[in-house]
Amino acid sequence: MSGNKIRNMEEFAALSGISRPTVSKYFNDPASVRASTRARIEAALEEHEYRPNIYAVNQNRRLTKNVGIVVPYLADPFFAEIARKIELRCIEAGLSPILFSSHGEKELETEILDSLRSMKPAGVLLAPLGRISDRGFIEKFCRDVPTILFDSNLEDIGEAFVGSDNFSFVSQSVEYLTRTGNPPVLFEMVHPANPNANKRRKAYVSMMDRLGFDPQIFQAEGHGWGFEEIGFKEGLRFLDQKPARTDTVLCSNDRLAIGFLSACFERGIQVGRGENCTLRVAAHDDHPFSRFTCPSLTTVAHDYDQVSNKVIEMLFELIESGGHFESRSEHLFPAKLVLRSSA
């Protein structure tokens, strides 16, 4: 590449020997120009390194090729993982993903959506905060911007929802635990940040009913997104007051379980299904770190791939449909039991 820096498409077009409108066409869709001209443009591109000014490009488009990805809490590796998968797929498809984290704060979520609105994105993939989300605000946003919800559902909001089937999680864990030992107590937060937690509780109660056991729920106090801390502190409380006549605990999610297992260790309680063990612990989500807890955590895994694939698929459909679906659809994927050592 020669040092001459190209100022604009006009100059580049001159250098490549092609007219500017055709070059413009090329950048919008390389396949839309004749193979021979494409070759000439690409030859020039290797010589002179030029990229269209993204701001000028996006100014005139009604919609850009940007895709907003919003997750509630990026410091949670679960969201980091799924965001990563979705991001990579967007890039493959020639879209420009832009990642945002609400950091667990309602105000930040609305701010993000506000700035996203003015970015004219082709679509937005939103995993809302859930309980604390400004529902009305998000509803309005979704009317203006083509949005697909994932991970946690807000009823009737967005063009579609893609996520895991909470009943599938709980039915498998409860079924497994009851089949191989005593029925579990559910360990969950009093004020879960995420609506999935509520669905899991309902699923737990209904599964226990179905199997003829008394549902027992331990509600952990605490707010915010420091689940491990809450699991630990309230785990200690749970263990010390021995509220339940059970030797089996089902945590609503893995992050609580990580804290809970830490509390068990602190109290010298052996967890697992071995001979000396006095407690079984299982959970849901298959958090990236759950393989490395002590003991390793028996859990139920999201089908990350299916979910992220479907999210992307729906996004493309949405874009092709012009940003709106005839009817809102919900896509729930079953989870997979992952047997490890803790239960």
Add this chain to the structure above:
Amino acid sequence: MSGNKIRNMEEFAALSGISRPTVSKYFNDPASVRASTRARIEAALEEHEYRPNIYAVNQNRRLTKNVGIVVPYLADPFFAEIARKIELRCIEAGLSPILFSSHGEKELETEILDSLRSMKPAGVLLAPLGRISDRGFIEKFCRDVPTILFDSNLEDIGEAFVGSDNFSFVSQSVEYLTRTGNPPVLFEMVHPANPNANKRRKAYVSMMDRLGFDPQIFQAEGHGWGFEEIGFKEGLRFLDQKPARTDTVLCSNDRLAIGFLSACFERGIQVGRGENCTLRVAAHDDHPFSRFTCPSLTTVAHDYDQVSNKVIEMLFELIESGGHFESRSEHLFPAKLVLRSSA
């Protein structure tokens, strides 16, 4: 706010009764207009909800108010945490942070920088991949775009570097471990992704020399960013072959230690400084999950706040200096020993 949607600044200016150039001035810096006109504009703003078209705004600016934040691996909560702090501070300062993760891949890192270049950011905060980074490419990028490196240093690249002092980490851990027991073996990766690992090794050797002990290093095989997995697998190998006549292991970083502790648990080895314990394990970084390992991990903590504050401070200075410093500076912050149960 009335329903009338405003198309452009011209319309909004008319509605607010102020001329468009003055309104434009207001949006670039509200303090640059008289208080009375500011009030009128803001009154109109509450009535009609208008935001300047970001693409048109950025088209003419030589530099935008965007700030690129690039981290090597966002699924690592350590980077998620520091990115969060930096992000929030940028927002406070009226800048627009845009977060990117290289996902551990060299190609992605260069792609990100390429697209960042065409975004005309006011500045870029880059935590490079390290060993596998395309050094020449990054060097060129830094000549075009005002960039501050953080976390891991590439010598002579970027306008400044801000990070933690690796010697401070290792000197404290080694000092503590030798003072309270036998000198530690260093457990690290053969091919560390991050240059900090090399500095830590050197610091370990020099500290051991200074204290009159033989440095002993166990090199874990493995590639990529799955440190816990490597720590686990190679931890098992370490424990099974019992290569060192020591009861003290110092892991190069917490994520390796998380895997290592998991391996210890698997082998039934009691870790800690209690009576029945046969092994002490310590590490560096104070990963968000290190409080919840079993036993909780004794480690040395980054001063997140100091680092992120300094990064932001340098960014502002850089922007005010017009994107270039007279001379490149490096800012290293000391670490803090965090005593927990594992050593």
Add this chain to the structure above:
DNA sequence: TTAGAAATTTTACGCGCGTAAAGTTTTTGT
């Protein structure tokens, strides 16, 4: 009160590109 400073208005141009319309060249099929 009044001159000078400061802020605002008016007018006008340019940024880099999308895109439409009309004319020209190249390709395609027979």
Add this chain to the structure above:
DNA sequence: ACAAAAACTTTACGCGCGTAAAATTTCTAA
């Protein structure tokens, strides 16, 4: 080889805003 189709060139306008220059208004200080 020839007409029709496809692709390209030329010309021209518009997007929404930054910003400069000159004219006008408003403010500040003595």
